Amino acid sequence: MTSEAALYQFFNGFQIPAYAASSVPSDATFPYITYELAIGEMMEEEVNIPVNVWYRTESEAQPNAKVREMYERIGMGGVTVPVDNGMLWIKRGRPWAQSITVAGEDEKVKRRYVNVNVEFLVP
Amino acid sequence: MKFTTVATDAFQKFQLNAGILLTEFDPASPTVDKSKIIGATSGGNSFTATPTFTDLGDDVDNVPANTMELKTLDSVEATMNGTFKTIDNALGKMLIGAADIVGNNKIIPRADLKLDDFNDIWWVGDYSDKNGDTNGGFIAIKLINALSTDGLSITPNDKGKGDFSYTFTGHYSINDMSVLPYEVYIKPGTTEPTNG
Numbered sequence: 001m002t003s004e005a006a007l008y009q010f011f012n013g014f015q016i017p018a019y020a021a022s023s024v025p026s027d028a029t030f031p032y033i034t035y036e037l038a039i040g041e042m043m044e045e046e047v048n049i050p051v052n053v054w055y056r057t058e059s060e061a062q063p064n065a066k067v068r069e070m071y072e073r074i075g076m077g078g079v080t081v082p083v084d085n086g087m088l089w090i091k092r093g094r095p096w097a098q099s100i101t102v103a104g105e106d107e108k109v110k111r112r113y114v115n116v117n118v119e120f121l122v123p
Numbered sequence: 124m125k126f127t128t129v130a131t132d133a134f135q136k137f138q139l140n141a142g143i144l145l146t147e148f149d150p151a152s153p154t155v156d157k158s159k160i161i162g163a164t165s166g167g168n169s170f171t172a173t174p175t176f177t178d179l180g181d182d183v184d185n186v187p188a189n190t191m192e193l194k195t196l197d198s199v200e201a202t203m204n205g206t207f208k209t210i211d212n213a214l215g216k217m218l219i220g221a222a223d224i225v226g227n228n229k230i231i232p233r234a235d236l237k238l239d240d241f242n243d244i245w246w247v248g249d250y251s252d253k254n255g256d257t258n259g260g261f262i263a264i265k266l267i268n269a270l271s272t273d274g275l276s277i278t279p280n281d282k283g284k285g286d287f288s289y290t291f292t293g294h295y296s297i298n299d300m301s302v303l304p305y306e307v308y309i310k311p312g313t314t315e316p317t318n319g
Contacts, residue, residue: 077140080254086134087252121134
């Protein structure tokens with residue numbers, strides 16, 4: 001599995017669709033996750049991958065719960081994911097999550113900006 | 124470039140994260156009993172085993188320094204150091220070294236060492252590409268007969284958590300001086316069991 005495919009599979013493991021930010025379908029419905037695809041290489045610093053969790057709801061509970069699920073899945077020490085000839089080490093970034101409000105946007109759209117860092121241990 | 128490369132299995136052999144310090148650990152049954160964690164650390168932990176040699180040829184004419192047949196190993200100093208961010212009575216006593224806990228909240232330093240001031244401690248860290256909760260690989264270092272040799276250091280930080288630096292040194296025992304004061308275990312992980 002390529003690094004790109006492994007990231008796609010990882011972010012799609014949270015019961016809602018996930019898309020690379022450059023490939024969000026025009027008919028995508030809430031809730032969903034978007035992530036900025038970035039690829040690093042072995043022995044380099046970890047790469048920051050900004051992730052956005054999108055809900056359309058009046059409650060903060062659902063987006064908060066989804067971000068909590070991601071937080072727990074990644075865990076304190078991170079999680080490793082196998083790829084062709086190597087692995088990705090996915091870690092919590094800092095700050096972990098922020099609530100983003102954009103003036104003029106639909107007030108029911110709840111957005112969480114999540115920092116995920118990935119170390120590409122792929123020769 | 125021909126010589127700018129890594130082994131194809133390098134990703135399977137990385138040690139990951141800072142690991143933990145424990146009072147007890149069984150490499151044959153590598154579970155973590157959280158009640159045995161000595162304290163939370165910050166900035167990682169560092170283990171060093173430094174040998175001291177004697178070169179029997181260094182004062183002999185016509186023998187170069189570092190001739191392997193003439194080199195002898197005198198001893199090894201094994202230390203583990205780092206910084207704790209948490210402390211309790213048990214760790215306070217451990218950091219002082221020669222001390223006793225009296226009652227629930229008092230630690231009295233002692234002027235003399237006792238043999239029970241020396242205790243084994245373990246550093247254990249995640250290892251390998253298979254690092255799951257059940258069958259995850261690990262590197263473990265057993266520091267044998269460890270004693271806090273830099274004593275107690277408390278550094279409160281303005282608007283921050285305090286630091287408690289530590290240096291534990293492993294010790295030989297006169298009962299068997301062929302046993303060096305540390306052991307190392309490197310165990311790759313295996314695939315996690317699947318549910319259902």
